Amino acid sequence: MDKPISKFFESLDLPFRNIRWSWGARRDNLLLLRTWDDEYRGRTKTVTVLREPSGYKQSESYGLDERIVHLQALWGGELAGYTVIAMVKDAGAHPREIKTYREDVVFSIKRLSVTAEGAIVAELGELVPVAALKAHALTHRTEAGDGLFPIEDSARSGLSTDSYQQKIPAIRAWLIEVCQAKGTVTYSDVMNRFGLSFYPLRNAMSRLGHDCRNAGEPIITALIVDKETGRCSQGLFDEFHIDDDILERQRCYAHWAGQALEPTQEPPPAVPSSPSNEEDLEQRTARFTQVEVRPQQRAFREAVFRACGGRCVVSGCDVPEALEAAHLLGRSWRQGHNSEADGLLLRRDLHTLYDHELLRVTTDGLAEFDARVADYYREFHGTTLRNETPR
Structure with a gap:
């Protein structure tokens, strides 16, 4: 496996709706699903495409919602359905991780059916080389399922209605x-x-x-x-x-209620948008600390703000209302990690990326962005963090 499965889908012009939770993708009349090798049955040449919805954890609900939408469309026929079967690292893990998958071929889906246990399975047809997938999809059609789509309204995706x-x-x-x-x-x-x-x-x-x-x-x-x-x-x-x-x-x-929260201190005076001296830092610190947070968090936010000079360590943004104090990965306020050495000052969007490990800080103090977001943040990729504290 040379690339993440999301990149595999992208290479087929079938990008995931969401990299973190999508289980398949559709473009026009072509629908490609990701399925698991331990749910494949060689004797019947079928693979499970949906277990009983109640068997999924709440954390999987977004992927489950989208899968139901895809299967409902496939059940109706007139779509070219396919699946790539991935080998799971640990069948008992939640969420599951992919160990490997074949990048050269996918299975065509002949039709969907329901097992006695209530799971939906795909009856598989021929193997199709990925290089020929688009051409194959011009003539291949998955047969419509028998009767009404078997998933009740109570389990259907809010995204589909x-x-x-x-x-x-x-x-x-x-x-x-x-x-x-x-x-x-x-x-x-x-x-x-x-x-x-x-x-x-x-x-x-x-x-x-x-x-x-x-x-x-x-x-x-x-x-x-x-x-x-x-x-x-x-x-x-x-x-x-x-x-x-x-x-x-x-x-x-x-x-x-049309009321303002009781301020924790006197409102700070207006400040210029481009501060350049210590007095400006004090004024911006006052603006930053006026944002309502839990009491034990306020000291941490102020300490990090001051330690970083009131600027995002990656982008250099100095607008207090756009900044957040991010705990370093592996450190938590619940465990008492609330000193300036436990955090970074980041612009709000960069904080979100950092928490989701799409932004990383190297041991050399460089900002590195995951390939999934690198195109949008190329101006900051490889930049040196602006604060001098090793992270």
């Missing part, structure tokens, strides 16, 4: 009312009120959260909590880097 999208304005309006009452709701409350199953709910929450962030608002989905713990799921941190959901709810209450 407008139903959850049409409900987003009503969900938002309802949550604003909850804000004004300074309350919370549970996941089941939202599902029952708006007739959503788990996967569309996840998609709706993601969309609502990103709409809030794009509008410069607090993340209103922080009001949706677990019934037992009264806290938000890990997804609030994973997607929006919010690790204090209680504080985020307070920000929501203040924002939608």
